[in-house]
Amino acid sequence: MVSKTEEARVAVLENQVDNGGGGAWEYLCLVRKLKLRRSDKVLKHGLSILNDPGKRSSLGPEEWTLYEQVAIAAMDCQCLDVAKDCIKVLQKRFPGSKRVGKLEAMILEAKGSWAEAEKAYSSLLEDNPLDQVILKRTATMAKAQGNLSGAIELLNKYLEIYMADQDAWRELGEIYVSLQMYKQAAFCYEELILSQPTNPLYHLAYADVLYTLGGLENLQSAKKYYASATDLTGGKNTRALFGICLCTHAIGQLTKGRNKEDKDSSELQSLAATALEKDYKRIAPAKLSSLTSTLKSLNLSS
Amino acid sequence: MGPGFVAGVLGVLILSHAAYSTIQYRSLLKITEEEFSGPPINVVVELLLGLVFCIWAALTVPGQFRSILPHSEENRVVSLPANLDFMIFNHRGKAFPLDVDLKLK
Amino acid sequence: MAEDLVLDTAIRDWVLIPLSVVMVLIGVLRYFVSKLMRSSSPSPDPKIIKEGQVVVRARNLRAAANFIPAKSFRARKAYFSNEENGLLFVPKGQAQNPQAQMFSDPNMAMDMMKKNLSMIIPQTLTFAWVNFFFSGFVAAKIPFPLTQRFRSMLQNGIDLSTVDVSYVSSRSWYFLNLFGLRGLFSLILGEENAMDDTQKMMQMGGFGFDPSKSQFTWRVVEDDDWVSSLKVVGDWSLGAEKDSLDIVQHDWALPKFEQRAEAVLRKLVSDH
Numbered sequence: 001m002v003s004k005t006e007e008a009r010v011a012v013l014e015n016q017v018d019n020g021g022g023g024a025w026e027y028l029c030l031v032r033k034l035k036l037r038r039s040d041k042v043l044k045h046g047l048s049i050l051n052d053p054g055k056r057s058s059l060g061p062e063e064w065t066l067y068e069q070v071a072i073a074a075m076d077c078q079c080l081d082v083a084k085d086c087i088k089v090l091q092k093r094f095p096g097s098k099r100v101g102k103l104e105a106m107i108l109e110a111k112g113s114w115a116e117a118e119k120a121y122s123s124l125l126e127d128n129p130l131d132q133v134i135l136k137r138t139a140t141m142a143k144a145q146g147n148l149s150g151a152i153e154l155l156n157k158y159l160e161i162y163m164a165d166q167d168a169w170r171e172l173g174e175i176y177v178s179l180q181m182y183k184q185a186a187f188c189y190e191e192l193i194l195s196q197p198t199n200p201l202y203h204l205a206y207a208d209v210l211y212t213l214g215g216l217e218n219l220q221s222a223k224k225y226y227a228s229a230t231d232l233t234g235g236k237n238t239r240a241l242f243g244i245c246l247c248t249h250a251i252g253q254l255t256k257g258r259n260k261e262d263k264d265s266s267e268l269q270s271l272a273a274t275a276l277e278k279d280y281k282r283i284a285p286a287k288l289s290s291l292t293s294t295l296k297s298l299n300l301s302s
Numbered sequence: 303m304g305p306g307f308v309a310g311v312l313g314v315l316i317l318s319h320a321a322y323s324t325i326q327y328r329s330l331l332k333i334t335e336e337e338f339s340g341p342p343i344n345v346v347v348e349l350l351l352g353l354v355f356c357i358w359a360a361l362t363v364p365g366q367f368r369s370i371l372p373h374s375e376e377n378r379v380v381s382l383p384a385n386l387d388f389m390i391f392n393h394r395g396k397a398f399p400l401d402v403d404l405k406l407k
Numbered sequence: 408m409a410e411d412l413v414l415d416t417a418i419r420d421w422v423l424i425p426l427s428v429v430m431v432l433i434g435v436l437r438y439f440v441s442k443l444m445r446s447s448s449p450s451p452d453p454k455i456i457k458e459g460q461v462v463v464r465a466r467n468l469r470a471a472a473n474f475i476p477a478k479s480f481r482a483r484k485a486y487f488s489n490e491e492n493g494l495l496f497v498p499k500g501q502a503q504n505p506q507a508q509m510f511s512d513p514n515m516a517m518d519m520m521k522k523n524l525s526m527i528i529p530q531t532l533t534f535a536w537v538n539f540f541f542s543g544f545v546a547a548k549i550p551f552p553l554t555q556r557f558r559s560m561l562q563n564g565i566d567l568s569t570v571d572v573s574y575v576s577s578r579s580w581y582f583l584n585l586f587g588l589r590g591l592f593s594l595i596l597g598e599e600n601a602m603d604d605t606q607k608m609m610q611m612g613g614f615g616f617d618p619s620k621s622q623f624t625w626r627v628v629e630d631d632d633w634v635s636s637l638k639v640v641g642d643w644s645l646g647a648e649k650d651s652l653d654i655v656q657h658d659w660a661l662p663k664f665e666q667r668a669e670a671v672l673r674k675l676v677s678d679h
Contacts, residue, residue: 002383005376035383039395043404051407074404076389078396085406110391130453136387144390161453164463171388190475194464197471198372201382221476224661227668228474234373235668235675244668268665271672278676373671 001199002034010034017045024049025059032069039076046070047082064090071103075110083107098124102133109141117141132162139171148175166195173205182213200232200240207243216254223247227268235275244272249298310359316352320345412574414545422546422577426537430584433529434592441525458645461487461494465648473660480657488649495649534581541577549573 002010013027024045031038046066049055056063071086084107090100105120118141124134139154155172162168173188189206196202207225210218226243233240248269273295280288324341331338341349369377465487472480487495542564553561553572562570564578575583 001379002381003376004378004380007380035386037384037386037389040400043400047404047406051405070406072386072389075391076395077400078391079400079404082404082406089406106391112392130451130456133387140388140390143388144392161457162460163457164460164467167385167387170382171385187479190479191464193474194467194471197474199379200372201379221661224665228661228664230668231664231671232373233378234375235671236378268669268672271669271676274676275672 001196002036006030006034010036014038014041017041025055028066028069032065037076039073042069042073043077043079043082046073050086064093068099068103072106075107078110080107080110083110098127098131102137106137109137109144114141114145130161132158132165135162136168139168143175148179151175152179164195166192169195177209182209185209186213198232200229200237203229203232204237204240204243207240207247211243211247211250214250216251219247219251219254223251223268230272238276238279241272241276241279245269245276245295245298252299304362306359306362309355310363313352313355313359316348316355320348320352323348412545412548412570414548418544418546422541423580426541426546426577426580427584429533430581430588431591431595433533434588435595437525437529438592438596441522444521444525462644462648465495465652469648469652469655472655472657475659476661477657477659484652484655488652493649495645495652497645497649530585537578537581541581544577545570545574546577546580547575549575 010027010030013023013030016022017024017027018041028042028046028049031042046069049059050063050066050070056066059066067086067090071083071090074080074083074086083103087100087103087107090097090103094100101120101124105117105124108117108120118138121134121138121141125131125138128134135154135158139151139158142148142150142154152172152175155168155175159165159168159172169188169191173185173192176182176185176188186206186209189202189209192199192202193206203225207222207229210222210225223244226240226247229237229240230244235241276291276295277288280291320341323345327342327345328338340346369375371377372379468480468483468487475483485493487493490496545562545565549561551573555572558568558572560582561572561579562574562576563582565576
């Protein structure tokens with residue numbers, strides 16, 4: 001989870017580092033801690049530290065972590081030579097380490113030589129068939145090759161054992177959504193909500209899936225989850241506000257002519273619409289007209 | 303080194319003085335062979351004063367209080383971390399290699 | 408005080424300092440011996456890892472049950488605790504007690520023995536040595552007064568009740584060193600190496616299984632303690648988790664959130 005303060009801190013540090021100010025190491029640590037994917041910046045600033053012997057040796061044992069971070073970032077940027085050099089350094093320091101072995105397999109993956117990478121991973125798995133990182137990588141590799149059903153199968157096998165791994169549930173949910181298997185995706189998001197009930201983004205994703213599934217019951221649940229996302233974000237999440245409006249509209253369409261009594265029971269949607277209008281007025285006044293016309297088409301504009 | 307820190311130092315000093323006077327008082331009682339029932343009233347006042355100072359220092363010096371509410375402005379979750387364990391390299395970044403040549407020396 | 412004892416400087420030179428030095432050296436030696444004897448970490452049993460994960464997931468379900476719809480909750484509850492093949496269901500006969508389990512696995516018993524040997528043997532030897540050579544006299548004086556309760560701690564081996572408590576007997580000095588050198592070891596041998604057995608016991612209490620711990624680290628020798636601690640947790644916590652999951656009443660919290668969201672939005676809209 002990346003909170004507002006952390007986001008602001010990253011932005012400040014990034015600005016500072018990009019403009020030649022110090023704090024590169026601090027920035028890299030923060031990126032690592034928050035698990036952000038800023039590969040180009042990590043590569044640039046990480047290399048600037050690694051190429052400076054004074055700075056590098058002042059890191060102490062953290063130096064090797066930085067080598068790993070830079071190697072992965074380099075793979076992400078397709079700078080395979082840099083990645084290879086980093087891995088060579090690590091290999092010299094930690095001969096026979098599995099973590100380096102994983103990096104070597106990853107570079108094969110980045111190169112696109114899938115068969116070799118697969119071989120490397122399976123030889124790593126021979127030593128320890130339950131290695132979490134390697135198992136995840138094999139699933140990822142299937143996904144990278146476009147073999148989504150294979151990735152799902154591998155992930156399911158992985159989750160059979162490591163069933164408390166949130167990241168894997170999230171990945172599985174995303175794959176399911178991309179394959180339009182919404183029922184399965186809903187299960188994954190329920191699992192995520194269970195593990196972190198106060199994270200509004202999981203509520204939001206679950207609501208999205210429910211809304212897409214459709215049907216009166218699902219729409220009503222979706223509206224509730226959009227409402228909880230709104231509550232947990234203090235009404236600052238535009239997507240949740242739109243979700244409330246759309247759900248109300250869809251429910252209205254479905255129950256048209258039937259029971260009218262619970263339609264007027266809450267004024268949530270009109271409040272959401274007003275909040276949206278207010279946000280647009282403040283942040284993007286130019287787009288206000290299209291918002292009002294949209295809301296009008298949803299019979300919500302006041 | 304704000305006023306809170308000074309208050310903390312003062313509070314600790316007062317507390318140690320109270321402790322010292324209590325020890326003195328007890329040795330006095332030992333000489334006069336009386337029972338110790340409690341510290342004298344001025345030591346108690348001193349103790350309370352020291353306590354107040356210490357509490358004040360402890361509440362102000364270490365840092366600002368942060369909100370524990372999930373929807374408070376600074377705790378609000380704005381994004382999820384990139385799922386780095388499942389990072390794939392087969393993406394469109396491949397078509398746009400970085401133009402700067404970086405090298406590990 | 409009038410009745411100050413005068414301690415011979417030879418006691419300092421030949422008892423106090425040698426004792427401390429010997430204790431430190433033994434600690435270092437023990438660390439290296441246990442490092443040598445540690446068997447390479449065996450690959451953990453999938454069943455055990457799975458049990459740990461099941462417990463974590465069931466606990467999540469119990470804690471956050473009200474955040475998912477009733478249907479989903481019922482499905483999960485049945486999945487975890489049905490009487491045929493639920494994940495938390497342990498058949499009566501299979502629930503072995505942890506000790507039997509421990510001895511059924513010779514590898515683990517071996518590990519335990521190695522650990523115990525490297526702990527107990529040097530301790531008994533040094534204690535015998537201290538007892539034989541240095542028993543029954545005062546070796547040091549601490550510079551502040553203490554109450555009578557500390558007598559048993561500081562004057563072990565001296566049966567005099569009139570000596571001031573601030574005098575430390577040689578045997579007590581041994582014990583003080585034994586327990587007090589932990590911080591020094593963590594300085595000499597690095598943070599995690601000074602982990603003593605009391606801490607290990609505490610870890611066994613803190614059960615569950617942290618997925619982040621299983622990520623491999625740069626340490627060349629892997630610490631396999633978490634595996635053994637999981638073994639002890641095992642079946643017992645599965646049953647306990649099942650019992651507590653059985654009594655969870657599902658009460659969907661989401662309808663309440665609509666009202667809360669309304670309140671939040673109303674406040675937001677009416678502000679400025």
